[in-house]
Amino acid sequence: MKKIRKRATPALPAMAGERSFTTNGHLYRNALSVLLGFALTGTAHASELTDLLQHTLENPAIAASDLQSQAAGKDVSAANLRYLGQANLFSGSYRYNMPRVVGIFTPGVTPFPVPASQDITQYGASYHLPVDVFGVIAAERKQAQAGNTTAQLLARQETLLRLHQTLAAYVRLQALAAQSRALSAEQKQLETYAKRVREEVKIGRTAGLDLSLVQSDLSRLAAQQTIFDGNQFAALAALKASANMVATTIAEKIVVPELQNNNVQASLPVALAKAQETAAEALAQEAHRSLLPAFSIDTQYDNYDGALVQRHAWVLGLNMNIPLDPGGIQRASASMQRARAAKEQLLAVQADTISQISALEANYQSSIGNARALASEVEHRQEVVDVEREKWRLGAGTLDELLYEERNLLDAQYTLADASALAATAWSGMQILLGTPSDKYIDSLGVKP
Numbered sequence: 001m002k003k004i005r006k007r008a009t010p011a012l013p014a015m016a017g018e019r020s021f022t023t024n025g026h027l028y029r030n031a032l033s034v035l036l037g038f039a040l041t042g043t044a045h046a047s048e049l050t051d052l053l054q055h056t057l058e059n060p061a062i063a064a065s066d067l068q069s070q071a072a073g074k075d076v077s078a079a080n081l082r083y084l085g086q087a088n089l090f091s092g093s094y095r096y097n098m099p100r101v102v103g104i105f106t107p108g109v110t111p112f113p114v115p116a117s118q119d120i121t122q123y124g125a126s127y128h129l130p131v132d133v134f135g136v137i138a139a140e141r142k143q144a145q146a147g148n149t150t151a152q153l154l155a156r157q158e159t160l161l162r163l164h165q166t167l168a169a170y171v172r173l174q175a176l177a178a179q180s181r182a183l184s185a186e187q188k189q190l191e192t193y194a195k196r197v198r199e200e201v202k203i204g205r206t207a208g209l210d211l212s213l214v215q216s217d218l219s220r221l222a223a224q225q226t227i228f229d230g231n232q233f234a235a236l237a238a239l240k241a242s243a244n245m246v247a248t249t250i251a252e253k254i255v256v257p258e259l260q261n262n263n264v265q266a267s268l269p270v271a272l273a274k275a276q277e278t279a280a281e282a283l284a285q286e287a288h289r290s291l292l293p294a295f296s297i298d299t300q301y302d303n304y305d306g307a308l309v310q311r312h313a314w315v316l317g318l319n320m321n322i323p324l325d326p327g328g329i330q331r332a333s334a335s336m337q338r339a340r341a342a343k344e345q346l347l348a349v350q351a352d353t354i355s356q357i358s359a360l361e362a363n364y365q366s367s368i369g370n371a372r373a374l375a376s377e378v379e380h381r382q383e384v385v386d387v388e389r390e391k392w393r394l395g396a397g398t399l400d401e402l403l404y405e406e407r408n409l410l411d412a413q414y415t416l417a418d419a420s421a422l423a424a425t426a427w428s429g430m431q432i433l434l435g436t437p438s439d440k441y442i443d444s445l446g447v448k449p
Contacts, residue, residue: 053442055243056166065155072151079144082137085129093121103304103311117306124302131295139286146279153272160432165242167428171421172235174254178417186410190218210399254420257444264354268435273349280342284335294321360430367423374416381409
């Protein structure tokens with residue numbers, strides 16, 4: 001058996017003290033460095049993921065949600081302007097079937113002769129100023145502000161969903177690239193075995209069954225490569241949909257940021273539920289207050305032109321309207337029910353969010369721990385494979401046993417490649433729930449040289 005030499009493995013920060021073996025399996029060292037995230041060229045392409053995420057911010061869905069947010073902001077401005085009232089300008093020219101008084105006739109006040117004409121032109125202006133005694137406009141403002149908050153939160157959610165789509169596709173491509181490299185290394189090793197077995201079959205030293213075993217494993221690897229190619233195509237399509245570009249190079253290192261403190265009350269679903277509760281409460285207040293008397297100050301100026309004379313008139317008054325609306329009473333009752341439903345929904349969202357964040361955090365921690373454990377497993381399985389290769393070379397072991405250990409090693413390498421990708425995806429899912437700002441999200445994924 002060959003002497004096994006060890007070296008430090010900088011693959012995972014918490015694994016810095018562990019060891020990695022180098023043997024005559026030179027291809028293993030290359031594959032393992034990829035699988036552990038220790039990229040020789042990863043820093044050179046460190047900005048690739050950042051570029052993809054920046055392009056994702058130009059996604060049409062994000063632009064649409066931003067426009068919706070801007071529109072909601074204008075709704076708030078419109079609600080605020082309700083306090084300033086409403087002015088109208090009007091003008092009209094009329095021809096009657098018989099002469100009419102030009103202007104307004106007031107007995108004992110209007111001088112004689114009273115002007116009359118069939119053709120009268122009228123123009124003027126009016127102004128209506130609501131007096132918000134019972135807070136109807138205030139409720140409308142509150143509802144508009146809640147709608148604006150909801151639109152802003154939905155815009156942030158859409159942005160994070162698209163960033164998550166890009167990240168998930170990219171880390172999937174990274175994992176597939178690592179798995180393909182490990183598969184390629186194994187294929188080369190099996191081809192070496194097949195070459196030796198063919199030679200031994202020719203001279204009668206080995207049965208043809210061993211060659212069938214090698215060919216079977218080579219066929220299995222070819223099938224796996226086909227699956228990898230299909231998964232890569234799907235990941236590239238998802239990346240194109242979210243970032244509108246295709247990655248030209250794939251960094252070997254999968255970046256997995258650390259988790260931050262989780263404040264469920266400040267999470268995005270809870271914030272949305274609170275905004276919807278506020279909007280429902282404001283709508284109920286508006287519906288209830290609309291049943292109360294409404295006050296306003298109204299003024300109007302009129303100018304009448306006909307029979308070669310002009311008459312002016314103006315009016316200023318305080319109005320009170322008392323609504324008698326059975327339907328409005330029912331609408332107010334329904335609005336109160338919706339407000340209570342929104343409160344209950346908020347409690348449900350808080351509970352669900354706690355559960356979702358806990359599940360994602362568990363997935364994150366388990367994926368990180370799994371990656372560390374698998375790194376150690378890959379090293380140990382490589383030792384076993386090295387021993388079996390040497391035994392087979394010396395004729396002390398069977399090819400069947402060697403291929404069995406080769407398959408175990410490859411499966412561990414596949415799982416290791418997926419572990420970091422799953423951790424990164426779980427981290428991203430948590431950022432959606434926490435409502436992390438997009439710039440902070442992208443900065444967290446920056447690869448430090």
